[in-house]
Amino acid sequence: MIVECSNCHSTFNLPDELIPSEGRKVKCSVCDNVFDVAPEGAGEPEEDFTTAPFDADEDVSDEDLGSALDDAFSDDESDDEEPEDSDDDGAGGLGFDLDVAPKKSKKDLGGKGKLIGMIAAGVLLLLLLAGGGLYFFAPGVIGMAPEEQETQAEDPMLMAEQVKNIYLEGIRQYYVDNDKTGRVFVVEGKAVNQFDKPKELIEVEANLYDASDAVLDSVRLKCGNTLSLFQLQVLSRDEIEAALSDEAGIGANNVNLQNGQQVPFMIVFFDPADTVAEFNVSVVAAQDVTGL
Incomplete structure:
Protein backbone atom coordinates (compact mmCIF):
# COMPACT_ATOMS: atom_id res chain seq x y z
CA MET A 1 0.00 0.00 0.00
CA ILE A 2 1.06 3.61 -0.57
CA VAL A 3 1.71 5.47 2.68
CA GLU A 4 1.97 9.28 2.81
CA CYS A 5 3.66 11.19 5.62
CA SER A 6 1.16 13.55 7.29
CA ASN A 7 3.88 16.19 7.71
CA CYS A 8 6.09 16.34 4.59
CA HIS A 9 3.79 14.28 2.34
CA SER A 10 6.58 11.97 1.23
CA THR A 11 5.09 8.75 -0.14
CA PHE A 12 6.36 5.19 0.25
CA ASN A 13 5.28 1.75 -0.90
CA LEU A 14 4.75 -0.38 2.24
CA PRO A 15 3.72 -4.07 2.08
CA ASP A 16 0.13 -4.50 3.29
CA GLU A 17 0.99 -7.41 5.57
CA LEU A 18 3.14 -5.17 7.76
CA ILE A 19 0.14 -3.14 8.89
CA PRO A 20 -2.18 -5.01 11.31
CA SER A 21 -5.91 -4.41 11.30
CA GLU A 22 -5.75 -2.03 14.27
CA GLY A 23 -3.04 0.08 12.50
CA ARG A 24 0.46 0.96 13.60
CA LYS A 25 2.63 3.98 14.33
CA VAL A 26 5.48 4.56 11.87
CA LYS A 27 8.23 7.11 11.53
CA CYS A 28 9.04 9.04 8.34
CA SER A 29 12.77 8.88 7.73
CA VAL A 30 12.64 12.12 5.74
CA CYS A 31 11.28 14.48 8.40
CA ASP A 32 11.21 12.15 11.49
CA ASN A 33 7.46 12.61 11.81
CA VAL A 34 5.68 9.80 13.69
CA PHE A 35 2.13 9.11 12.53
CA ASP A 36 -0.53 6.38 12.47
CA VAL A 37 -1.00 4.13 9.49
CA ALA A 38 -4.22 2.13 9.08
CA PRO A 39 -4.61 -0.78 6.66
CA GLU A 40 -6.35 -0.14 3.39
CA GLY A 41 -10.09 -0.52 3.52
CA ALA A 42 -10.31 0.25 7.24
CA GLY A 43 -13.82 1.38 8.14
CA GLU A 44 -15.28 -0.05 4.91
CA PRO A 45 -17.45 -3.17 4.66
CA GLU A 46 -15.39 -6.30 4.71
CA GLU A 47 -15.09 -8.29 1.53
CA ASP A 48 -14.59 -11.96 1.04
CA PHE A 49 -10.98 -12.91 0.40
CA THR A 50 -9.80 -16.03 -1.29
CA THR A 51 -6.75 -16.07 0.93
CA ALA A 52 -6.50 -15.88 4.68
CA PRO A 53 -6.00 -12.35 6.08
CA PHE A 54 -2.88 -11.40 7.98
CA ASP A 55 -3.07 -12.54 11.60
CA ALA A 56 -2.76 -9.42 13.76
CA ASP A 57 -1.92 -11.56 16.76
CA GLU A 58 1.05 -13.13 15.05
CA ASP A 59 4.28 -12.19 16.76
CA VAL A 60 6.17 -9.95 14.36
CA SER A 61 9.27 -8.32 15.80
CA ASP A 62 10.48 -4.84 15.02
CA GLU A 63 13.59 -6.46 13.58
CA ASP A 64 11.49 -8.44 11.11
CA LEU A 65 9.54 -5.34 10.21
CA GLY A 66 12.70 -3.34 9.72
CA SER A 67 14.13 -6.06 7.48
CA ALA A 68 10.95 -6.14 5.44
CA LEU A 69 10.98 -2.37 5.13
CA ASP A 70 14.60 -2.41 4.01
CA ASP A 71 13.61 -4.87 1.29
CA ALA A 72 10.65 -2.72 0.32
CA PHE A 73 12.75 0.43 -0.03
CA SER A 74 16.07 -1.02 -1.16
CA ASP A 75 18.02 0.35 -4.14
CA ASP A 76 17.30 -2.78 -6.23
CA GLU A 77 14.80 -0.82 -8.31
CA SER A 78 15.91 0.70 -11.61
CA ASP A 79 17.97 3.87 -11.22
CA ASP A 80 15.90 5.47 -13.95
CA GLU A 81 12.52 4.98 -12.23
CA GLU A 82 11.07 6.69 -9.18
CA PRO A 83 7.60 6.45 -7.62
CA GLU A 84 5.27 8.70 -9.54
CA ASP A 85 3.61 10.07 -6.41
CA SER A 86 6.86 10.74 -4.51
CA ASP A 87 7.41 14.36 -3.42
CA ASP A 88 10.93 13.71 -2.09
CA ASP A 89 14.26 12.99 -3.71
CA GLY A 90 14.09 9.29 -2.89
CA ALA A 91 15.85 9.62 0.46
CA GLY A 92 15.04 7.02 3.05
CA GLY A 93 11.90 5.01 3.81
CA LEU A 94 9.48 4.31 6.67
CA GLY A 95 10.90 2.53 9.68
CA PHE A 96 9.62 1.37 13.04
CA ASP A 97 12.99 1.79 14.78
CA LEU A 98 13.29 5.45 15.83
CA ASP A 99 17.10 5.17 15.84
CA VAL A 100 17.34 4.19 12.18
CA ALA A 101 19.00 6.99 10.15
CA PRO A 102 17.47 7.82 6.80
CA LYS A 103 19.19 6.33 3.76
CA LYS A 104 21.08 8.54 1.42
CA SER A 105 19.92 8.52 -2.15
CA LYS A 106 22.29 8.02 -5.03
CA LYS A 107 21.76 11.64 -5.92
CA ASP A 108 23.55 12.62 -2.70
CA LEU A 109 26.69 10.75 -3.68
CA GLY A 110 27.84 13.42 -6.15
CA GLY A 111 28.26 11.02 -9.05
CA LYS A 112 26.48 13.24 -11.53
CA GLY A 113 28.38 16.30 -10.30
CA LYS A 114 31.70 14.57 -10.91
CA LEU A 115 30.58 13.48 -14.37
CA ILE A 116 29.55 17.04 -15.30
CA GLY A 117 32.87 18.35 -14.02
CA MET A 118 34.80 15.85 -16.12
CA ILE A 119 32.78 16.76 -19.23
CA ALA A 120 33.37 20.48 -18.65
CA ALA A 121 37.11 19.91 -18.25
CA GLY A 122 37.18 17.88 -21.46
CA VAL A 123 35.37 20.60 -23.40
CA LEU A 124 37.78 23.25 -22.08
CA LEU A 125 40.76 21.14 -23.11
CA LEU A 126 39.34 20.70 -26.62
CA LEU A 127 38.80 24.46 -26.94
CA LEU A 128 42.39 25.15 -25.89
CA LEU A 129 43.71 22.60 -28.38
CA ALA A 130 41.53 24.04 -31.14
CA GLY A 131 42.73 27.57 -30.39
CA GLY A 132 46.35 26.46 -30.47
CA GLY A 133 45.79 24.70 -33.79
CA LEU A 134 44.26 27.82 -35.32
CA TYR A 135 47.10 29.95 -34.00
CA PHE A 136 49.79 27.85 -35.67
CA PHE A 137 48.02 26.38 -38.72
CA ALA A 138 45.41 29.04 -39.63
CA PRO A 139 46.48 32.29 -37.94
CA GLY A 140 44.45 34.41 -40.33
CA VAL A 141 41.21 32.98 -38.89
CA ILE A 142 41.85 34.52 -35.48
CA GLY A 143 43.77 37.57 -36.68
CA MET A 144 47.19 36.37 -35.56
CA ALA A 145 50.19 35.24 -37.55
CA PRO A 146 53.13 34.57 -35.21
CA GLU A 147 55.89 33.88 -37.72
CA GLU A 148 54.09 33.41 -41.01
CA GLN A 149 53.65 37.13 -41.65
Whole structure:
Protein backbone atom coordinates (compact mmCIF):
# COMPACT_ATOMS: atom_id res chain seq x y z
CA MET A 1 0.00 0.00 0.00
CA ILE A 2 1.06 3.61 -0.57
CA VAL A 3 1.71 5.47 2.68
CA GLU A 4 1.97 9.28 2.81
CA CYS A 5 3.66 11.19 5.62
CA SER A 6 1.16 13.55 7.29
CA ASN A 7 3.88 16.19 7.71
CA CYS A 8 6.09 16.34 4.59
CA HIS A 9 3.79 14.28 2.34
CA SER A 10 6.58 11.97 1.23
CA THR A 11 5.09 8.75 -0.14
CA PHE A 12 6.36 5.19 0.25
CA ASN A 13 5.28 1.75 -0.90
CA LEU A 14 4.75 -0.38 2.24
CA PRO A 15 3.72 -4.07 2.08
CA ASP A 16 0.13 -4.50 3.29
CA GLU A 17 0.99 -7.41 5.57
CA LEU A 18 3.14 -5.17 7.76
CA ILE A 19 0.14 -3.14 8.89
CA PRO A 20 -2.18 -5.01 11.31
CA SER A 21 -5.91 -4.41 11.30
CA GLU A 22 -5.75 -2.03 14.27
CA GLY A 23 -3.04 0.08 12.50
CA ARG A 24 0.46 0.96 13.60
CA LYS A 25 2.63 3.98 14.33
CA VAL A 26 5.48 4.56 11.87
CA LYS A 27 8.23 7.11 11.53
CA CYS A 28 9.04 9.04 8.34
CA SER A 29 12.77 8.88 7.73
CA VAL A 30 12.64 12.12 5.74
CA CYS A 31 11.28 14.48 8.40
CA ASP A 32 11.21 12.15 11.49
CA ASN A 33 7.46 12.61 11.81
CA VAL A 34 5.68 9.80 13.69
CA PHE A 35 2.13 9.11 12.53
CA ASP A 36 -0.53 6.38 12.47
CA VAL A 37 -1.00 4.13 9.49
CA ALA A 38 -4.22 2.13 9.08
CA PRO A 39 -4.61 -0.78 6.66
CA GLU A 40 -6.35 -0.14 3.39
CA GLY A 41 -10.09 -0.52 3.52
CA ALA A 42 -10.31 0.25 7.24
CA GLY A 43 -13.82 1.38 8.14
CA GLU A 44 -15.28 -0.05 4.91
CA PRO A 45 -17.45 -3.17 4.66
CA GLU A 46 -15.39 -6.30 4.71
CA GLU A 47 -15.09 -8.29 1.53
CA ASP A 48 -14.59 -11.96 1.04
CA PHE A 49 -10.98 -12.91 0.40
CA THR A 50 -9.80 -16.03 -1.29
CA THR A 51 -6.75 -16.07 0.93
CA ALA A 52 -6.50 -15.88 4.68
CA PRO A 53 -6.00 -12.35 6.08
CA PHE A 54 -2.88 -11.40 7.98
CA ASP A 55 -3.07 -12.54 11.60
CA ALA A 56 -2.76 -9.42 13.76
CA ASP A 57 -1.92 -11.56 16.76
CA GLU A 58 1.05 -13.13 15.05
CA ASP A 59 4.28 -12.19 16.76
CA VAL A 60 6.17 -9.95 14.36
CA SER A 61 9.27 -8.32 15.80
CA ASP A 62 10.48 -4.84 15.02
CA GLU A 63 13.59 -6.46 13.58
CA ASP A 64 11.49 -8.44 11.11
CA LEU A 65 9.54 -5.34 10.21
CA GLY A 66 12.70 -3.34 9.72
CA SER A 67 14.13 -6.06 7.48
CA ALA A 68 10.95 -6.14 5.44
CA LEU A 69 10.98 -2.37 5.13
CA ASP A 70 14.60 -2.41 4.01
CA ASP A 71 13.61 -4.87 1.29
CA ALA A 72 10.65 -2.72 0.32
CA PHE A 73 12.75 0.43 -0.03
CA SER A 74 16.07 -1.02 -1.16
CA ASP A 75 18.02 0.35 -4.14
CA ASP A 76 17.30 -2.78 -6.23
CA GLU A 77 14.80 -0.82 -8.31
CA SER A 78 15.91 0.70 -11.61
CA ASP A 79 17.97 3.87 -11.22
CA ASP A 80 15.90 5.47 -13.95
CA GLU A 81 12.52 4.98 -12.23
CA GLU A 82 11.07 6.69 -9.18
CA PRO A 83 7.60 6.45 -7.62
CA GLU A 84 5.27 8.70 -9.54
CA ASP A 85 3.61 10.07 -6.41
CA SER A 86 6.86 10.74 -4.51
CA ASP A 87 7.41 14.36 -3.42
CA ASP A 88 10.93 13.71 -2.09
CA ASP A 89 14.26 12.99 -3.71
CA GLY A 90 14.09 9.29 -2.89
CA ALA A 91 15.85 9.62 0.46
CA GLY A 92 15.04 7.02 3.05
CA GLY A 93 11.90 5.01 3.81
CA LEU A 94 9.48 4.31 6.67
CA GLY A 95 10.90 2.53 9.68
CA PHE A 96 9.62 1.37 13.04
CA ASP A 97 12.99 1.79 14.78
CA LEU A 98 13.29 5.45 15.83
CA ASP A 99 17.10 5.17 15.84
CA VAL A 100 17.34 4.19 12.18
CA ALA A 101 19.00 6.99 10.15
CA PRO A 102 17.47 7.82 6.80
CA LYS A 103 19.19 6.33 3.76
CA LYS A 104 21.08 8.54 1.42
CA SER A 105 19.92 8.52 -2.15
CA LYS A 106 22.29 8.02 -5.03
CA LYS A 107 21.76 11.64 -5.92
CA ASP A 108 23.55 12.62 -2.70
CA LEU A 109 26.69 10.75 -3.68
CA GLY A 110 27.84 13.42 -6.15
CA GLY A 111 28.26 11.02 -9.05
CA LYS A 112 26.48 13.24 -11.53
CA GLY A 113 28.38 16.30 -10.30
CA LYS A 114 31.70 14.57 -10.91
CA LEU A 115 30.58 13.48 -14.37
CA ILE A 116 29.55 17.04 -15.30
CA GLY A 117 32.87 18.35 -14.02
CA MET A 118 34.80 15.85 -16.12
CA ILE A 119 32.78 16.76 -19.23
CA ALA A 120 33.37 20.48 -18.65
CA ALA A 121 37.11 19.91 -18.25
CA GLY A 122 37.18 17.88 -21.46
CA VAL A 123 35.37 20.60 -23.40
CA LEU A 124 37.78 23.25 -22.08
CA LEU A 125 40.76 21.14 -23.11
CA LEU A 126 39.34 20.70 -26.62
CA LEU A 127 38.80 24.46 -26.94
CA LEU A 128 42.39 25.15 -25.89
CA LEU A 129 43.71 22.60 -28.38
CA ALA A 130 41.53 24.04 -31.14
CA GLY A 131 42.73 27.57 -30.39
CA GLY A 132 46.35 26.46 -30.47
CA GLY A 133 45.79 24.70 -33.79
CA LEU A 134 44.26 27.82 -35.32
CA TYR A 135 47.10 29.95 -34.00
CA PHE A 136 49.79 27.85 -35.67
CA PHE A 137 48.02 26.38 -38.72
CA ALA A 138 45.41 29.04 -39.63
CA PRO A 139 46.48 32.29 -37.94
CA GLY A 140 44.45 34.41 -40.33
CA VAL A 141 41.21 32.98 -38.89
CA ILE A 142 41.85 34.52 -35.48
CA GLY A 143 43.77 37.57 -36.68
CA MET A 144 47.19 36.37 -35.56
CA ALA A 145 50.19 35.24 -37.55
CA PRO A 146 53.13 34.57 -35.21
CA GLU A 147 55.89 33.88 -37.72
CA GLU A 148 54.09 33.41 -41.01
CA GLN A 149 53.65 37.13 -41.65
CA GLU A 150 57.37 37.74 -41.18
CA THR A 151 58.14 34.91 -43.59
CA GLN A 152 55.77 36.33 -46.20
CA ALA A 153 57.24 39.81 -45.72
CA GLU A 154 60.69 38.44 -46.58
CA ASP A 155 59.48 36.51 -49.63
CA PRO A 156 61.03 38.31 -52.65
CA MET A 157 58.27 37.23 -55.02
CA LEU A 158 55.55 38.42 -52.66
CA MET A 159 57.26 41.75 -52.01
CA ALA A 160 57.79 42.29 -55.72
CA GLU A 161 54.02 42.03 -56.17
CA GLN A 162 53.46 44.46 -53.33
CA VAL A 163 55.70 47.21 -54.80
CA LYS A 164 55.60 46.65 -58.57
CA ASN A 165 53.29 49.63 -59.18
CA ILE A 166 55.09 52.10 -56.92
CA TYR A 167 57.37 54.37 -58.90
CA LEU A 168 60.15 56.78 -57.90
CA GLU A 169 60.26 60.31 -59.21
CA GLY A 170 62.43 63.41 -58.78
CA ILE A 171 65.47 61.54 -57.47
CA ARG A 172 68.57 63.62 -56.81
CA GLN A 173 71.75 63.31 -54.79
CA TYR A 174 74.14 65.85 -53.27
CA TYR A 175 76.76 66.36 -50.58
CA VAL A 176 76.29 68.51 -47.48
CA ASP A 177 78.95 69.62 -45.02
CA ASN A 178 77.64 68.95 -41.52
CA ASP A 179 79.09 70.92 -38.59
CA LYS A 180 79.17 67.89 -36.30
CA THR A 181 79.71 64.82 -38.47
CA GLY A 182 81.54 66.15 -41.52
CA ARG A 183 80.43 65.54 -45.07
CA VAL A 184 77.20 63.56 -45.66
CA PHE A 185 75.78 62.15 -48.90
CA VAL A 186 72.05 62.79 -49.38
CA VAL A 187 69.61 61.01 -51.71
CA GLU A 188 66.03 62.23 -51.93
CA GLY A 189 62.97 61.86 -54.14
CA LYS A 190 59.30 60.80 -54.14
CA ALA A 191 57.46 57.48 -54.24
CA VAL A 192 54.19 57.47 -56.21
CA ASN A 193 51.43 54.91 -55.71
CA GLN A 194 50.12 53.68 -59.08
CA PHE A 195 48.12 50.77 -57.64
CA ASP A 196 44.33 50.95 -57.98
CA LYS A 197 44.12 50.44 -54.21
CA PRO A 198 45.64 52.41 -51.32
CA LYS A 199 49.11 51.61 -50.01
CA GLU A 200 51.05 52.68 -46.93
CA LEU A 201 54.34 52.39 -45.03
CA ILE A 202 56.31 52.46 -48.27
CA GLU A 203 59.98 51.65 -47.72
CA VAL A 204 62.97 52.42 -49.93
CA GLU A 205 66.61 51.35 -50.02
CA ALA A 206 69.64 53.21 -51.39
CA ASN A 207 73.05 51.70 -52.18
CA LEU A 208 76.41 53.29 -52.90
CA TYR A 209 78.81 51.57 -55.34
CA ASP A 210 82.39 52.05 -56.32
CA ALA A 211 83.70 51.91 -59.88
CA SER A 212 83.73 48.09 -59.83
CA ASP A 213 80.07 47.92 -58.74
CA ALA A 214 81.00 46.78 -55.25
CA VAL A 215 78.54 47.94 -52.57
CA LEU A 216 80.13 50.52 -50.28
CA ASP A 217 77.14 51.33 -48.07
CA SER A 218 73.40 50.63 -47.90
CA VAL A 219 70.55 52.37 -46.04
CA ARG A 220 66.91 51.28 -45.83
CA LEU A 221 64.11 53.32 -44.27
CA LYS A 222 60.44 54.35 -44.50
CA CYS A 223 59.32 57.21 -46.71
CA GLY A 224 57.63 60.34 -45.43
CA ASN A 225 60.46 62.15 -43.62
CA THR A 226 62.68 64.94 -44.91
CA LEU A 227 64.99 67.62 -43.46
CA SER A 228 65.84 71.11 -44.59
CA LEU A 229 69.33 72.02 -45.78
CA PHE A 230 69.92 73.95 -42.55
CA GLN A 231 68.98 70.88 -40.46
CA LEU A 232 71.33 68.72 -42.50
CA GLN A 233 74.11 71.17 -41.70
CA VAL A 234 73.64 71.58 -37.93
CA LEU A 235 71.99 68.44 -36.51
CA SER A 236 74.02 65.58 -35.04
CA ARG A 237 73.99 62.11 -36.55
CA ASP A 238 71.66 60.78 -33.86
CA GLU A 239 69.26 63.68 -34.39
CA ILE A 240 69.22 63.19 -38.16
CA GLU A 241 68.65 59.44 -37.88
CA ALA A 242 65.85 59.95 -35.34
CA ALA A 243 64.15 62.56 -37.53
CA LEU A 244 64.15 60.20 -40.53
CA SER A 245 62.94 57.11 -38.67
CA ASP A 246 59.22 57.85 -38.17
CA GLU A 247 57.38 55.02 -39.97
CA ALA A 248 54.19 57.01 -40.55
CA GLY A 249 56.08 60.01 -41.84
CA ILE A 250 55.62 63.70 -41.13
CA GLY A 251 51.92 64.30 -40.62
CA ALA A 252 51.26 60.61 -41.36
CA ASN A 253 51.97 61.24 -45.04
CA ASN A 254 53.15 57.63 -45.49
CA VAL A 255 49.72 56.25 -44.54
CA ASN A 256 46.75 55.47 -46.80
CA LEU A 257 48.20 56.71 -50.09
CA GLN A 258 45.49 56.57 -52.73
CA ASN A 259 46.09 55.96 -56.41
CA GLY A 260 48.30 58.74 -57.80
CA GLN A 261 49.37 60.11 -54.43
CA GLN A 262 53.07 60.50 -53.61
CA VAL A 263 55.24 60.54 -50.49
CA PRO A 264 58.75 62.10 -50.19
CA PHE A 265 61.81 60.32 -48.82
CA MET A 266 65.35 61.27 -47.78
CA ILE A 267 68.33 58.99 -47.15
CA VAL A 268 71.54 60.25 -45.56
CA PHE A 269 74.93 58.47 -45.74
CA PHE A 270 77.44 59.52 -43.09
CA ASP A 271 81.17 59.54 -43.87
CA PRO A 272 80.75 58.38 -47.50
CA ALA A 273 83.83 56.82 -49.08
CA ASP A 274 85.83 58.84 -51.55
CA THR A 275 85.48 56.01 -54.05
CA VAL A 276 81.73 56.40 -54.50
CA ALA A 277 81.06 56.18 -58.21
CA GLU A 278 77.30 55.67 -58.40
CA PHE A 279 74.18 54.90 -56.41
CA ASN A 280 70.72 53.43 -56.90
CA VAL A 281 67.37 53.64 -55.07
CA SER A 282 64.52 51.11 -55.14
CA VAL A 283 61.20 50.48 -53.42
CA VAL A 284 61.60 47.39 -51.25
CA ALA A 285 58.38 47.20 -49.18
CA ALA A 286 54.80 48.45 -48.93
CA GLN A 287 51.63 47.37 -47.22
CA ASP A 288 47.98 47.25 -48.21
CA VAL A 289 45.68 49.46 -46.17
CA THR A 290 43.65 47.21 -43.84
CA GLY A 291 40.25 47.84 -42.30
CA LEU A 292 38.70 49.37 -45.41
